[in-house]
Amino acid sequence: MTETIKGSVVLITGASGAIAQALIAALTARGAAKIYAAARDISGLAASPHLVPIKMDVTSDDDVAKAAAAATDVTLLINNAGVNHNTSFMTAPSLAMAKEEIEANYLAPLRVTRAFAPALTKNRGAVLNILTILARVNLPFMGSYCASKAAGLSLTQGLRGELAPQGVRIAAAMPGAVDTRMTAMLPIPKMTTADAAAEILDGFEAGEEEIYVGEMARGLAQGLAHDPKAVERQLASPG
Numbered sequence: 690m691t692e693t694i695k696g697s698v699v700l701i702t703g704a705s706g707a708i709a710q711a712l713i714a715a716l717t718a719r720g721a722a723k724i725y726a727a728a729r730d731i732s733g734l735a736a737s738p739h740l741v742p743i744k745m746d747v748t749s750d751d752d753v754a755k756a757a758a759a760a761t762d763v764t765l766l767i768n769n770a771g772v773n774h775n776t777s778f779m780t781a782p783s784l785a786m787a788k789e790e791i792e793a794n795y796l797a798p799l800r801v802t803r804a805f806a807p808a809l810t811k812n813r814g815a816v817l818n819i820l821t822i823l824a825r826v827n828l829p830f831m832g833s834y835c836a837s838k839a840a841g842l843s844l845t846q847g848l849r850g851e852l853a854p855q856g857v858r859i860a861a862a863m864p865g866a867v868d869t870r871m872t873a874m875l876p877i878p879k880m881t882t883a884d885a886a887a888e889i890l891d892g893f894e895a896g897e898e899e900i901y902v903g904e905m906a907r908g909l910a911q912g913l914a915h916d917p918k919a920v921e922r923q924l925a926s927p928g
Contacts, residue, residue, distance in 0.1 A: 692815070692858065692893070692894060692896055693894055694716055694719035694720060694765075694890060694893075694894060695719060695720035695721070696720060696721075696722050697716075697721050697722060697764045697765045698722055698723045698724075698725075698762045698763050698764045698812075699716055699723070699724045699725065699764070699765045699766075699767060700724075700725040700743070700756070700760055700765070700766050700767070700805070701713065701724065701725070701726060701727065701767040701769050702727045702728075702745065702747050702767065702768055702769050702770035702797075702801060703727075703728060703747070703769045703770030703771060704726035704727055704728040704731075704734060704769075705728040705730060705733055705734060706769065706770075707867075707868075707882045708769065708867060708882050708886065709726075709769050711881075711882035711883050711885065712767065712769065712886045712889065713740070714883070714886070715883070715886040715887055715890050716890070717739065717740075719890060719894075721739070721765075722739065723739050723741065724739060724740050724741070725743045725756075725760050725763065726740055726741065726742050727742075727743045727744075727745040727747075727770075728742070728744070728770075729744070729746045731743070731744050741760075743756050743759065747770045747797035747798075747800065747801055748792055748793065748796075748797055748800075750800065753800050753801055753804045754804055756804070757804035757805050757807075757808065760808070761808045761811075762812070763805055763808050763809065763814060764809070764812045764814040764815070765814055765815050765817065766801065766805050766809060766815070766816045766817070767816075767817045767819065768797070768798035768801055768802065768816065768818045768819060769819040770793060770797060770798075771793055771794050771819070771838075772789050772790050772792075772793035772794060772834075773790065773831060773834045774786040774789065774790060774831075775830070775831045775834070776830075776831065776832075776833060776834075777829050777830050777831070777832045777833075778832040778833060781833065786833060787833035787836075787837075790833050790836075790837040791833075791836075791840065793837075794834070794837035794838055794840070794841050795837050795840035795841050795844060798818055798841060798844060802816055802848060806852065806857070809852070809857045810852070810855045810856060813856040813857070814857055814858075815857060815858035815859070815860065815893075816858070816859050816860070817860050817861070817862060817889075817893055818844070818845050818859075818860070818861045819861075819862050819864075819889070820838050820841050820842055820845070820861050820862060820863050821835075821838050821863055821864060821865075822863045822864065822865050822901065822905065822906040822909050822910065824838035824861075824863060825839070825842065825863070825909070825913055826909065826920050826921055826924060827921070827924065827925075828924045829924070829925055841861075842861060842863075845859055849898070860892075860893055860897065860898050860899070860900060861898070861899055862892065862893075862900040862902055863899060863900065863901055863902060863906055863910075864880065864885050864888075864889070864902035864903055864906055865880065865902065865904070865905025865906040865909070866879040866880065866903075866905055867879055867880045867881075867885045867902075867903075868880065868881055868882065880902070880903045885903065888900070888902045888903065889902055
């Protein structure tokens with residue numbers, strides 16, 4: 690199973706986003722042989738000998754199938770694309786936002802992993818799902834996002850049970866707050882994207898299955914291990 694970055698062939702979804710760009714830089718620095726940078730809009734992604742932009746909307750069966758047919762040498766699939774509408778369950782104007790989050794954060798990584806599973810099995814590769822520590826506990830003001838990421842965590846666990854016996858490693862990264870457009874409105878300490886990318890890949894190369902990224906994520910994980918109801922109440926408290 691793929692555990693080291695050096696020499697790997699990576700496909701990363703949502704490649705135009707801030708965390709993806711930091712991951713691409715870190716993957717390059719660690720010696721990835723080739724990186725397929727997949728995004729709906731690839732106009733801002735410059736091709737190079739080791740970077741191959743690939744047009745792919747993760748919500749499109751056709752796009753994903755075409756990408757899988759073109760990138761049969763992939764050894765590491767990073768499901769990074771995601772959506773966060775920062776809405777609570779009761780204040781959202783309709784179910785539309787929740788549906789978009791479920792589509793992007795649960796159904797899309799399932800769709801992409803299914804499409805790439807034959808190549809990953811043949812290449813004895815790995816899947817790395819970029820989740821959030823909020824996959825493990827709900828923060829009500831972005832409740833449906835957390836629920837969709839919890840589905841992504843359950844997906845990760847189920848895929849591990851199905852694909853590990855076929856030689857495919859399945860891991861999840863669960864960062865705390867990272868300084869991106871999605872968290873711009875949060876007045877809390879945030880990791881830089883470069884630091885988050887480094888910790889994600891450090892954990893992956895160390896063989897971790899659940900990679901807790903940043904002090905916030907590790908602190909919440911410890912709290913959940915000790916007193917999960919206290920953590921739930923803490924995150925539900927206004928202010």
